[in-house]
Amino acid sequence: MELLIEKILVYALAAIFCVAVVMVYLRKQRRNSKIVEEKIRQAKLDGLYEPVSLHPVVDPNSCIQTGACIAACPEKDILGIRNGKATTINASRCIGHGACFHACPTEAISLFIGTEKRGVELPHVNQNFETNVPGIYIAGELGGMGLIKNAVEQGKQAVENLIKSTKKGHKAEFDLIVVGAGPAGISATLTAKKHNLKSLTLEQDTLGGTVFTFPRSKIVMTSAMDLPLFGKVKLYETSKTELLELWNQVLKKNELSINENTKVDSIIAEPGHFKINTLSGEHYTTKNVLLTIGRRGSPRKLNIAGETLEKVAYRLLEPEDIKNKEIMVVGGGDSAIESALLLADHNNVILSYRSGSFKRIKPKNSEKINDAIKKGIIEVRYNTNVISIEKETITLTTVKDDKQSKLKNDLLFIFAGGELPTQFLQKIGLHITKKFGEAILKH
Ligand SMILES: Cc1cc2nc3c(=O)[nH]c(=O)nc-3n(C[C@H](O)[C@H](O)[C@H](O)COP(=O)(O)OP(=O)(O)OC[C@H]3O[C@@H](n4cnc5c(N)ncnc54)[C@H](O)[C@@H]3O)c2cc1C
Numbered sequence: 001m002e003l004l005i006e007k008i009l010v011y012a013l014a015a016i017f018c019v020a021v022v023m024v025y026l027r028k029q030r031r032n033s034k035i036v037e038e039k040i041r042q043a044k045l046d047g048l049y050e051p052v053s054l055h056p057v058v059d060p061n062s063c064i065q066t067g068a069c070i071a072a073c074p075e076k077d078i079l080g081i082r083n084g085k086a087t088t089i090n091a092s093r094c095i096g097h098g099a100c101f102h103a104c105p106t107e108a109i110s111l112f113i114g115t116e117k118r119g120v121e122l123p124h125v126n127q128n129f130e131t132n133v134p135g136i137y138i139a140g141e142l143g144g145m146g147l148i149k150n151a152v153e154q155g156k157q158a159v160e161n162l163i164k165s166t167k168k169g170h171k172a173e174f175d176l177i178v179v180g181a182g183p184a185g186i187s188a189t190l191t192a193k194k195h196n197l198k199s200l201t202l203e204q205d206t207l208g209g210t211v212f213t214f215p216r217s218k219i220v221m222t223s224a225m226d227l228p229l230f231g232k233v234k235l236y237e238t239s240k241t242e243l244l245e246l247w248n249q250v251l252k253k254n255e256l257s258i259n260e261n262t263k264v265d266s267i268i269a270e271p272g273h274f275k276i277n278t279l280s281g282e283h284y285t286t287k288n289v290l291l292t293i294g295r296r297g298s299p300r301k302l303n304i305a306g307e308t309l310e311k312v313a314y315r316l317l318e319p320e321d322i323k324n325k326e327i328m329v330v331g332g333g334d335s336a337i338e339s340a341l342l343l344a345d346h347n348n349v350i351l352s353y354r355s356g357s358f359k360r361i362k363p364k365n366s367e368k369i370n371d372a373i374k375k376g377i378i379e380v381r382y383n384t385n386v387i388s389i390e391k392e393t394i395t396l397t398t399v400k401d402d403k404q405s406k407l408k409n410d411l412l413f414i415f416a417g418g419e420l421p422t423q424f425l426q427k428i429g430l431h432i433t434k435k436f437g438e439a440i441l442k443h
């Protein structure tokens with residue numbers, strides 16, 4: 001009898017222990033799910049929940065919540081576990097490494113482009129990277145596949161392909177003009193040199209493309225890649241500075257220069273070649289064009305006097321380095337407001353907006369800017385336009401009665417929207433399709 005009671009007690013204790021473990025586990029899971037739910041709520045408020053391009057899609061039937069995808073993703077809070085299944089949180093921040101795709105032991109993740117709600121426009125290219133207009137090629141992120149390594153590889157392949165179909169003896173000034181000097185454009189420029197093509201690279205901004213815009217402190221994740229005229233680059237976790245230094249060195253060593261601050265405005269097909277016109281008024285003829293312009297588009301300019309002065313910028317890099325300046329930010333969208341707020345801590349910031357109120361900005365930005373206005377941290381000049389930029393001042397005019405005022409000014413940031421790459425491509429006559437959730441990488 002005593003033995004039986006002892007046995008029952010042991011079993012009961014074991015059962016209680018098991019139930020306790022399960023309860024602790026379930027409670028922890030519920031708590032973690034709540035945290036992820038809160039992050040999703042915030043991501044929706046911040047407009048980061050809906051993916052804008054590549055993003056992971058989790059198959060709930062295969063997911064066994066190992067969390068391997070979350071551990072593998074180098075970006076923060078793109079994936080989380082909710083109710084025992086992986087789910088996306090800030091999906092718009094996904095840059096498409098595919099690290100999650102490879103890490104998942106049950107193959108529950110696929111990489112998609114676009115969603116049912118938000119389509120992504122992609123140009124048609126064939127396996128040689130040629131578009132529907134013979135002689136115009138596309139490589140890099142513009143074609144749908146992001147990442148530095150892919151861009152470098154595609155830039156190289158596109159040039160190698162176009163060489164095969166370029167007949168000698170044409171009358172154009174160049175064999176190839178590369179538009180855009182991000183990783184794809186740099187790689188294409190080097191490949192063109194390697195094969196003795198007469199080529200020219202035009203960049204609307206600065207060498208490096210999207211990489212140039214990364215914060216200095218960002219860890220850039222990449223994998224081994226083959227850089228033409230250099231060889232294997234074995235960088236895995238690197239920095240923007242290291243990458244830019246490498247690209248600059250290779251270009252210099254091969255006596256290559258890139259025409260920076262030269263935006264290609266139009267590409268016109270003429271008999272036997274293309275005519276390229278830049279915004280700064282240069283014209284070139286070329287047999288082939290390689291578009292490596294990425295997906296960020298071109299900032300819209302105000303087209304006013306003084307806009308070429310060095311103090312004018314269309315993006316904000318390293319705000320922490322800007323102190324004690326008289327700054328004007330132009331625009332009423334999220335970028336303008338976020339930049340004004342970032343600069344306001346250490347500078348005198350005025351925001352000029354042509355409308356009477358901020359519409360269609362994220363609720364969080366609306367809250368922050370109203371608070372900053374109330375506290376006198378930022379001055380907003382509604383219903384105004386900048387009409388000219390001088391070395392130490394800017395001239396502002398009111399929309400209604402054209403009253404002009406001159407303000408002291410050291411730096412001017414313009415966020416007046418931009419031209420999407422698709423608009424540019426359509427002008428050239430390239431075919432574009434909208435992808436509403438198409439698997440780019442699946443098991
Ligand atoms: C926040 C963020 C973090 C990222 N982190 C990583 C990472 O860690 N690892 C990684 O591998 N990838 C990362 N990426 C992705 C990577 O930066 C891109 O996939 C890559 O830069 C694409 O290269 P690209 O050459 O195709 O285009 P881009 O780098 O975008 O370059 C395009 C260039 O074309 C120029 N251009 C555009 N229009 C014109 C015109 N009309 N005339 C002349 N020039 C023009 C632009 O100014 C730009 O310099 C990240 C992206 C972002 C946004």
Ligand code: SF4
Binds near residue numbers: 056072073074096097
């Ligand atoms: S594709 Fe890359 S950035 Fe996107 S979720 Fe997966 S690991 Fe993160």
